[in-house]
Amino acid sequence: MTITETSQIGIAILSLNGTLDALSAPDFRNNRSVIDPEKSVVIDMENLDFIDSSGIGAIVGASRQKRQPVGGIILSCMNDRVRKVFEITNAQKLFHIFDDTIAAVDFAATRQSARA
Amino acid sequence: MKTILAFREEEYAWVHEAFPCIHPLLLPLCNKPFIEFLIDFAIIADSSSLRLLCDGGFDAVERYCENGSRWGIDLSYGSIHPDDTIHAMLGKNRKFCGEERIMIISGFSFIRYDKRLNYKSLANTMAAGEWATCPGGRITLSGMPGKTPAHWVDAPLSLMPLDGMASYYRASMEALESGADRYVLPGYGDEPGCAFGRNVVISKSVEIRKPVSIGNNVQLLADTVIGPSAIIGSNVIIDRKSSVESSIVFDNTYIGEHLKINGRIASGNRLNDPKSGASIAMEDPHLLSGIKKKGVLRSFPRKFTHAVAALVMIAVLFIPFVILRSLLKLRGQWKSARTDFLSEATGMTMSLGKVELSTASSLTSIAAALSMDRYGWLFRVLTGQLALIGSKPLPAEKNRLEITRSALSYRPGVFSYAEAEEWPSSDGDATGGDAAIVERFHIAHSTPLSDISLIIKAFVNRFQEKSIL
Amino acid sequence: MKFSLDNIDGRLVGIARLEGRLDARNSKPFQKTFLEWLEKTPLLVFDCTLLEFIDTSGLGAIVGCLRKALEKEGDLRLAGLNDKVSMVFEMTQAKRLFSIFANQSDAASSFAGEPNPGTA
Structure with a gap:
C-alpha cells in the first residue's frame, strides 16, 4: 500500500492506494498526521482496494488517539467492497463518511474552527 | 432529479423486537417490502438515481435491492450518523447530489400516493423545502426548482408514521384495500382485490x-x-x-x-x-x-470442523485437565459457577459453567495457559451450542436487544476471534467495543480452514499471555 | 394455586386462582386437583389474572374441567384473562364455550339468581 499525503486548509488528506491489512497497517499507524492528536485527517479511500480486520483496527485505533474521536478521522470515497467491510463490522458508526473528499475537508475545517 | 432515502435505527427499533427475523426496511406491507414503496414513489417522481442512507447495518437490504437495476435505476448506499441534519446528509453525499435537484425522504413512514397521478412536475417545480411531513417522517426538496408548467395539477401526498405494530397493521390494511389502483402491488388476479x-x-x-x-x-x-x-x-x-x-x-x-x-x-x-x-x-x-428454511446444511461444514477440532483438544487436554483440576480443587483455587449466556439463536439463552482460577500461583497460571478454564465449554462445541471460535459469549441479562439487532453477527465461541487477533477485549459490550469489530469481521468472512488457524492462534495467544503472569 | 369458597346469594361458588403456566407439564395434576374442587361445588370460577401462559394441553385441561362441571349441572366461568391467554382462547375458538368475565367478582356474582344445582 502507498500513502500519499497532501494538505488543505490545515487538514491532512491521506490517499490510500492498494491494500490495508496486517502487513501495511503499521505504515498507516505510524504516519505523523495520524499520530498527532490535534490534527484532523481525511482518509481518501478511492483507490483502496481491500481492507481487513487489522486495517479497520488501525483506523479505529487512530481515531481513538484523536482529541475528538468522531471528528478527528474522516473517511471519504469508499468503494463498495470497503464500505461493506465497515458495515459488517459496524465500524461505520464510529466515523463520518463522505462520498467526496473536498466535502470531507470542508466538514473537518468547520469542525476545527468550531473547536478553536 | 435524484432521491435520498434516509433512515435511523431508532425509528424502526420496534420492528427488531416484534419481528426479529426481518430487516425493518424489508418489512412487508401487503406482501411488498417497505423499501419498494419508497423506490416506486421516487421513480414516479422522476428519479433515476437513489441513495439509501442509514445509521445502522443494511446488509440484508443491499442483498435484496442490489444496485437497483431491477427497477431500472441506480441505487447506491451510504452511512449517516443519528444526529445528522439534512444539510449534513447533503454534504456527505456531495458527489452523488452534484448540482441536481434532490428529494430527501427521511423517516420510517408510509407514503400515501397514487401511481396514476403526476408527481413528476410537482417534484421538479415546487420551491425547495418541506413537501410532506408527519411525526417521524418527512419529504424535503432541495435545489433550484424548474419552470412551472402550463398545466399545474395537484397530486395529494401524505405520510403516515410507522411507529409500532398498530400503525404497521393499519398501513398494511390500507394498502390492501386501496389495492393495485394506487400502489404497485405484487401478485396476479383476474379481479380487483x-x-x-x-x-x-x-x-x-x-x-x-x-x-x-x-x-x-x-x-x-x-x-x-x-x-x-x-x-x-x-x-x-x-x-x-x-x-x-x-x-x-x-x-x-x-x-x-x-x-x-x-x-x-x-x-x-x-x-x-x-x-x-x-x-x-x-x-x-x-x-x-x-416453517424452517434450508439453512442447516450451509453451516454444516463449519460445525463439523469445529467439532472435530474440539474433539482433538478434549483428547489432548484430558490428562492435564484431570490432574490440574483435582489439584486446584484441593487447594480451593478452582471455583466454578453457572451463568446464563446468550445463544446464537435469537432470544435464546444457554447456561454455561464459568471457571474462576483464584489467586495467582504457578499451578493456576499453568492451568490458565492451557485454557483449562474453558475445557468444559469444549463439550458444548460437540453439541453445536458453541462454536470453537467465534464471539465472546455475552451474559444474558445485558444487551438483549442489541443482539437481536445484529443477530447475524453473533456466534458464541469457546475462544473469541478477538483473542486470536490480540484485540483488547471489552467486557460484554455488544456494539461499542472494538473487539466486536474484529469478531463481526471474521464471522462474516470465516471459512473452516481460516477458523482452524485462528483457533491455534487464540490458544497460543492465551498461552503466552497467561504464562507471563 | 389458591382455592376458596364464597357464598353468593345462597350458592356455594368455588374460586380458583390460576398462576404462572398451564402446559403439558402441569395440566394432568391440575385436572386431579380440579376433581377435589368439584366435590365441594359444581359452580366454579377460574381467576386467570395471574395466568401467564397456556398451551393446547392446558387449554384441553380447562375444557375438560368445563365438561365435568357441566356434567354435574354446574358451570365453569373464567375471569381476568390477559391479552396473551385471551388470544389463545380466541384462536382455538375455545372462547365460545365459556362465559368470560373481566374480573373474578363479576364472574362469581354472575351465579347469583340462577337455579341452584341439584335443587332445580
Missing part, C-alpha cells in the same frame, strides 16, 4: 373473500376461509378448517387446523395483537409454527 403469487395451491372447498393478497408457494387446505382483508405471505400453509380474517400472516408460517385468526399478525410461532401490542409465542407446533 384479489392478488395471488406463483404456485398457490387452493383446495376445492376453500372460500376466498375479497380483498386478499397471497404470496408465493402457499397451500390453503380444505375448508379454509381466507379473508376478507387477509394478507398471506410466501411459503405459508393454512391447515384444514381454519380461517384468516383481517389478519397478516408472515412468510414461512404454518397455521394449524380449526383455528380462527382474526385481527392478528402471525409470524412464525408468534401471534401478535396489533391493537393491544400483546404477543405470545406458541409452543405447540400444531397450532402455529415457523
